[in-house]
Amino acid sequence: xxxxxxxxxxxxxxxxxxxxxxxxxxxxxxxxxxxxxxxxxxxxxxxxxxxxxxxxxxxxxxxxxxxxxxxxxxxxxxxxxxxxxxxxxxxxxxxxxxxxxxxxxxxxxxxxxxxxxxxxxxxxxxxxxxxxxxxxxxxxxxxxxxxxxxxxxxxxxxxxxxxxxx
Numbered sequence: 133x134x135x136x137x138x139x140x141x142x143x144x145x146x147x148x149x150x151x152x153x154x155x156x157x158x159x160x161x162x163x164x165x166x167x168x169x170x171x172x173x174x175x176x177x178x179x180x181x182x183x184x185x186x187x188x189x190x191x192x193x194x195x196x197x198x199x200x201x202x203x204x205x206x207x208x209x210x211x212x213x214x215x216x217x218x219x220x221x222x223x224x225x226x227x228x229x230x231x232x233x234x235x236x237x238x239x240x241x242x243x244x245x246x247x248x249x250x251x252x253x254x255x256x257x258x259x260x261x262x263x264x265x266x267x268x269x270x271x272x273x274x275x276x277x278x279x280x281x282x283x284x285x286x287x288x289x290x291x292x293x294x295x296x297x298x
Contacts, residue, residue, distance in 0.1 A: 157197045157253040172286045174226075175219065175293040179212040182219050182293065184282055189259050191280045192227045192289065196220055197255035204242055205254055216256055223258045226292040233260035 160171035160183055172184035174194060185193040196219045198212045205213060220238060227233045237259040241248040 155201055155253050156250060157255060158201050161197070161199050169283075169286065172282055174286065174290050175222065177215050177219055180215045180219050182223055184286055184289070185257070186282065188282075190261065190265065192231050192233070192260045192285060194223055194227075194258050194289070195255045196223065196258065197253060201253050203252050203254060205240060208254070220256055220258055222293060222296050225296045226289055227258065227260045229296075230288050230292050231260050232262075234263055235261040237261060 160173060161181060163171040163173065172186065174182040174184065179200075180196055180198045182194055182196050185195055196216050198208055198216065200208065200212060202208060205216075208216070224233075224236055227236070237257070239257050239259075240254060241257075242251070242254065244251050
């Protein structure tokens, strides 16, 4: 009986990298120029910003985060909380246009027990979905097949964010 292998080399970076000592959202928020591209910042608002997830569940998986380093949505002032939702709406429009997404998962994991990988800086995940996108690859193989690189997604979505009214 032969064993088939499914390769997902990008996961090794995630596994091997030590947890960053600094907040990934604060680091991304302070990036400029080429660093901004490397951080995959899609859009900057007055109080919040959108960026691609470096280890996405699906193509286009992005996050919306406030500039303020706070652990809970309870800690956001009303204008920042409203801007998180406004950027989520803008994200849906951009993802629907670029990827023809049929649905979305939006979620905030607050606290380690709730699955937060970065529990000290609240952020909203926006994950585009399609009919049949949960197939044998992620269920049996624990592998996700992403047809587009992060850099390609960044280029397309950044352009789309500029076009989508907000």
